[in-house]
Amino acid sequence: NAGVTQTPKFQVLKTGQSMTLQCAQDMNHNSMYWYRQDPGMGLRLIYYSASEGTTDKGEVPNGYNVSRLNKREFSLRLESAAPSQTSVYFCASSEYSRTIGQPQHFGDGTRLSIL
Amino acid sequence: AQKVTQAQTEISVVEKEDVTLDCVYETRDTTYYLFWYKQPPSGELVFLIRRNSFDEQNEISGRYSWNFQKSTSSFNFTITASQVVDSAVYFCALKGRDDKIIFGKGTRLHILP
Numbered sequence: 639n640a641g642v643t644q645t646p647k648f649q650v651l652k653t654g655q656s657m658t659l660q661c662a663q664d665m666n667h668n669s670m671y672w673y674r675q676d677p678g679m680g681l682r683l684i685y686y687s688a689s690e691g692t693t694d695k696g697e698v699p700n701g702y703n704v705s706r707l708n709k710r711e712f713s714l715r716l717e718s719a720a721p722s723q724t725s726v727y728f729c730a731s732s733e734y735s736r737t738i739g740q741p742q743h744f745g746d747g748t749r750l751s752i753l
Numbered sequence: 754a755q756k757v758t759q760a761q762t763e764i765s766v767v768e769k770e771d772v773t774l775d776c777v778y779e780t781r782d783t784t785y786y787l788f789w790y791k792q793p794p795s796g797e798l799v800f801l802i803r804r805n806s807f808d809e810q811n812e813i814s815g816r817y818s819w820n821f822q823k824s825t826s827s828f829n830f831t832i833t834a835s836q837v838v839d840s841a842v843y844f845c846a847l848k849g850r851d852d853k854i855i856f857g858k859g860t861r862l863h864i865l866p
């Protein structure tokens with residue numbers, strides 16, 4: 639029972655390096671999300687995708703790009719990593735519905751450190 | 754803009770005490786959904802409950818209960834007879850018409866043996 643799979647689980651980068659975080663779900667969900675979690679800040683939405691080929695900015699999109707490659711996969715890219723992007727990143731998915739608020743299923747997170 | 758406020762940053766109670774976690778939300782949508790998630794020390798996020806804006810009935814699940822009040826824009830979570838395993842960070846979240854889910858900053862709950 640895979641659910642939402644994130645890779646890698648841990649990564650250390652140097653300032654200025656680029657990196658793509660991968661996320662895949664096997665639940666046939668339409669909606670996918672990327673969040674970052676920082677101490678005392680809760681989870682903040684970076685980007686959201688309602689379906690394949692569509693993406694939308696969340697609360698903190700600066701410094702990130704996303705790609706919804708297909709229904710299963712939603713990747714997050716840091717083009718030029720900065721120390722302020724040190725965080726734990728969570729990917730999530732849910733059934734898309736405007737009438738029934740479906741809960742999200744979360745991956746286990748990627749712990750990213752930028753030196 | 755939508756907003757979720759969890760004013761309690763950290764709470765400590767002794768085991769078997771009751772504890773209530775507060776959640777206040779802001780939205781202009783007439784239809785919206787509220788959620789509670791638990792994040793234990795292991796780090797995963799666990800869905801606990803969903804409530805839609807048209808259903809103000811309180812819900813009880815074992816030792817957990819939720820009080821939704823539209824008049825005060827609150828969706829509070831009570832744990833009765835707390836246990837050490839309840840120690841975790843608890844997040845309240847809000848989903849509006851645009852399908853984005855916004856989280857509060859979380860409340861870290863310590864249950865002391």
